[in-house]
Amino acid sequence: MLNALWNDDAGGFHPASAPDFLPEKRLKEVQLRRLRAVVSRAYERVELFRTRLQERKLTPESIRGLEDIEQLPFMVKTDLRDTYPFGLFASPMSDIVRLHASSGTTGKPIVVAYTQADVEVWAEVMTRTFASCGLHRGDILQNAFGYGLFTGGLGAHYGAETLGATVIPISGGNTDRQIMVMRDFGVTALCCTPSYFTYLVERAAELDADLRDMPVKVGIFGAEPWSDAMRTRIEEAANIKAYDIYGLSEIIGPGVASECEAQNGLHVFEDHFYPEIIDPDSGQVLPDGEEGELVITTLSKKAMPVIRYRTRDITRIIPEPCTCGRSIRRIRRIGRRSDDMIILRGVNVYPSQVEAALLAVEGTLPHYQIILTREQGLDQMTVEVEVTPEVFSDEIRAMEQVRSRLAQAIERIIGIRVTLRLVEPRSIERSQGKAKRVIDRRGD
Amino acid sequence: MKLQQLSLFLENRPGRLDAPLEAIAAAGINILTLSLADTAQFGILRLIVRDWDKAKQVLEDGGWVVNLTEVVAVDVEDRPGGLAEVLKVLDQAGVNIEYMYAFSSYRPDKAILIFRFEDPDQAVKVLLDQGIRALDGDELIHADG
Numbered sequence: 001m002l003n004a005l006w007n008d009d010a011g012g013f014h015p016a017s018a019p020d021f022l023p024e025k026r027l028k029e030v031q032l033r034r035l036r037a038v039v040s041r042a043y044e045r046v047e048l049f050r051t052r053l054q055e056r057k058l059t060p061e062s063i064r065g066l067e068d069i070e071q072l073p074f075m076v077k078t079d080l081r082d083t084y085p086f087g088l089f090a091s092p093m094s095d096i097v098r099l100h101a102s103s104g105t106t107g108k109p110i111v112v113a114y115t116q117a118d119v120e121v122w123a124e125v126m127t128r129t130f131a132s133c134g135l136h137r138g139d140i141l142q143n144a145f146g147y148g149l150f151t152g153g154l155g156a157h158y159g160a161e162t163l164g165a166t167v168i169p170i171s172g173g174n175t176d177r178q179i180m181v182m183r184d185f186g187v188t189a190l191c192c193t194p195s196y197f198t199y200l201v202e203r204a205a206e207l208d209a210d211l212r213d214m215p216v217k218v219g220i221f222g223a224e225p226w227s228d229a230m231r232t233r234i235e236e237a238a239n240i241k242a243y244d245i246y247g248l249s250e251i252i253g254p255g256v257a258s259e260c261e262a263q264n265g266l267h268v269f270e271d272h273f274y275p276e277i278i279d280p281d282s283g284q285v286l287p288d289g290e291e292g293e294l295v296i297t298t299l300s301k302k303a304m305p306v307i308r309y310r311t312r313d314i315t316r317i318i319p320e321p322c323t324c325g326r327s328i329r330r331i332r333r334i335g336r337r338s339d340d341m342i343i344l345r346g347v348n349v350y351p352s353q354v355e356a357a358l359l360a361v362e363g364t365l366p367h368y369q370i371i372l373t374r375e376q377g378l379d380q381m382t383v384e385v386e387v388t389p390e391v392f393s394d395e396i397r398a399m400e401q402v403r404s405r406l407a408q409a410i411e412r413i414i415g416i417r418v419t420l421r422l423v424e425p426r427s428i429e430r431s432q433g434k435a436k437r438v439i440d441r442r443g444d
Numbered sequence: 445m446k447l448q449q450l451s452l453f454l455e456n457r458p459g460r461l462d463a464p465l466e467a468i469a470a471a472g473i474n475i476l477t478l479s480l481a482d483t484a485q486f487g488i489l490r491l492i493v494r495d496w497d498k499a500k501q502v503l504e505d506g507g508w509v510v511n512l513t514e515v516v517a518v519d520v521e522d523r524p525g526g527l528a529e530v531l532k533v534l535d536q537a538g539v540n541i542e543y544m545y546a547f548s549s550y551r552p553d554k555a556i557l558i559f560r561f562e563d564p565d566q567a568v569k570v571l572l573d574q575g576i577r578a579l580d581g582d583e584l585i586h587a588d589g
Contacts, residue, residue, distance in 0.1 A: 403485075422455075
């Protein structure tokens, strides 16, 4: 099945003919053919999409070249909420083999559907993800992404099995057992969120287990933004190579893009997911190299085609070819989202800026939390940072210096005075999934 | 001639002092002396115990960040000017005291002072040159009983 998918234009299978290495011209042909098919499918079967095209006097025939995608309307997260649960499905339920859903923490959950073919495409792109992170048959993968309604666990699971790796479907949580399994089963690769991995390393140290002494050599991390400084820390603490992967359940789950051995941007599997970068304010498409909001079109999804989905993730397409030889384009790793921005007294602040500042001050592990409050009408930002053995001193003066160094580093980057509180180790709640970095109490 | 002192970081909130003290009490460890330095935000608890390595383990297992520092214990005459004489010796030799605290002694005429020096070895030498002896662990252990 994998070979068939990689050769849907009937060329003979050869590793170099895998879509990651397709010459640009061939890739564009595949993309256009698939774009026309997915637009036709959505137009015929999804009322919301058809209505929006009709309002713009467009039909599927309006798509003659790839650039015509710019005429199509955007889809946003509320489109998925407003049509809850099944309003965007383009396949009858009898063809749908899987449903996933978001946690629904910010309202109604969003529901996504997969046909058998969709599940196979998902396995294929995750296979390509693991392959680009250097995994192959013989690797033992501890899959600590959550299984269940969240797309991470099962998405990674099928991809790793298709690759021929041995999968341990341990899911998230139960950290002590994760460490026992990692050691006893000779795990060579692990996937989870980067914040959970830092917790794992920390917990392992408490149990006198050092990941550096274990065979694990690759970490595949996704589902939340993380910084290059955090990568360096993770790689040193566990003696592994740490790769960033990218995906979102609205599109398919993990498997939209992946880093390769070059660790310099994420290759988008653009034969299945067509990327555009737009100006988040005007909606205008920006040329490769310019920073903006990532918009993705699913080119092969059957059960729930998603066309021009605004991801809210801020990145840019890297125009230069990659040293790994893959021809599919890369996006810069996602440092921030257009909607996790904090507006503090009229200034835009991103949690990633705070993280970068904390990491720049030597010896501080990224266990921190940002708390926003309003006092007498004025927004206040407090950053709580856990004290680590590396920075702890028995002298008050030294601890005050640590505190002011951290506060100053943050102020220098964001330009706002913050209150910095040193807190006891382990006093900030650990997350088993996506880290909750910001607590906004300004409305309380 | 030097002693191991345990320090731990505490947030300055009600109840934060209880937990570590209960943890070492539960392990059957007696505190010879302690000092608490605090700011509005946080405090540093410094402890002298006999079984410092066991106490360190207990506290670390309980999730606290524990620091081990070498301190110097000196017994001085428990009379007006007793401390001043020791300080004068250190001052004249240019020895910097990071901090100090005191506790009463097993002998009614002596008080014990715990000093944290930047350079404990140099400080011990300076004191010895002037005939002031630092207490070793055994002496201090017997100091409470």
